[in-house]
Amino acid sequence: GQQVQQSPASLVLQEGENAELQCNFSTSLNSMQWFYQRPGGSLVSLFYNPSGTKQSGRLTSTTVIKERRSSLHISSSQTTDSGTYLCAIHNYAQGLTFGLGTRVSVFP
Amino acid sequence: DTTVKQNPRYKLARVGKPVNLICSQTMNHDTMYWYQKKPNQAPKLLLFYYDKILNREADTFEKFQSSRPNNSFCSLYIGSAGLEYSAMYLCASSDRVSNERLFFGHGTKLSVL
Numbered sequence: 001g002q003q004v005q006q007s008p009a010s011l012v013l014q015e016g017e018n019a020e021l022q023c024n025f026s027t028s029l030n031s032m033q034w035f036y037q038r039p040g041g042s043l044v045s046l047f048y049n050p051s052g053t054k055q056s057g058r059l060t061s062t063t064v065i066k067e068r069r070s071s072l073h074i075s076s077s078q079t080t081d082s083g084t085y086l087c088a089i090h091n092y093a094q095g096l097t098f099g100l101g102t103r104v105s106v107f108p
Numbered sequence: 109d110t111t112v113k114q115n116p117r118y119k120l121a122r123v124g125k126p127v128n129l130i131c132s133q134t135m136n137h138d139t140m141y142w143y144q145k146k147p148n149q150a151p152k153l154l155l156f157y158y159d160k161i162l163n164r165e166a167d168t169f170e171k172f173q174s175s176r177p178n179n180s181f182c183s184l185y186i187g188s189a190g191l192e193y194s195a196m197y198l199c200a201s202s203d204r205v206s207n208e209r210l211f212f213g214h215g216t217k218l219s220v221l
Contacts, residue, residue, distance in 0.1 A: 004150075031208045041145050041196035041215055048209035086150070090208050095141060096200070098150035 003027045006099035013077045013106045021072040021102045023087035037084040077106045112213035114199050119218045127186040129216050131199030140182040145196040189220045
């Protein structure tokens, strides 16, 4: 089965709403990262978060390794937040394994 | 992350012709990776170099080659491009000893015609 599962697959928000993106993983890991995928396909690293909570502006990432899950919280969403958010786990045997992503659409 | 640079940004290739993509990083990272990204699919690891040791995924073993002449540079080589190679190719680097965080370049969009 898929090692990294993200939910929901897509999300539609009205500007100003909050959102919670989930990432569940079924294998052991050394670390995990959240990425934002640009429209052209390139990746922007949002968080490198082996465990615990990290915040950057309106984004907050929380990872609980023993429960094999991580979440990305977007507060007060803006239209510029629209895009695909990917989580990925890393272990030495397989490198970085990505989920399929959550496509977020924020409307004014 | 502009500290991982990929060239070119866009590449047009003919079916059956070779393709060579270049990646460089200035962070002195020991590990460099190549991923393939197609629309609506998760990025797929093709291969990675840890120092001078090349690790290739089993299902892409014969399709892609790579070289790493020094710590900063890594190439991805396709000997004979097929239509199925059209994709975004992402290079990344990390430092295994101190930090496993991966830094990605902007990618090279390859279109095979």
